[in-house]
Amino acid sequence: MKNNIKVERAINNLTQEELANKISVSRQTINAMEANKYVPSTVLALKIAKVFNKSVEELFVLEEED
Template structure:
């Protein structure tokens, strides 16, 4: 699964730490999601999408290999 999380953060001008605080996870969790080393749960993906005011599908995208 790939994501546009880093881009969305840049548009909204928030840091990994800011986003982590908003959704109650560690900054390291945000870093691992952005680095495609961790696939977030449905609940976490929904929380992230809510912060950016976008549907989950605009932030996270399945790849052919998923």
């Protein structure tokens, strides 16, 4: 699953650490998601979407092989 978290962070001038603090995860979790090495839970995806005022579908893209 690909995502647009890094792009949204840049638009909103948030560091990985700041986003992590807003959704109560580690900076390493944000880093892993941005590198497409970690797929967040539904709850975590919803929290991220809320921070950026976007839908989950706008942030996360399900690929054919997923």
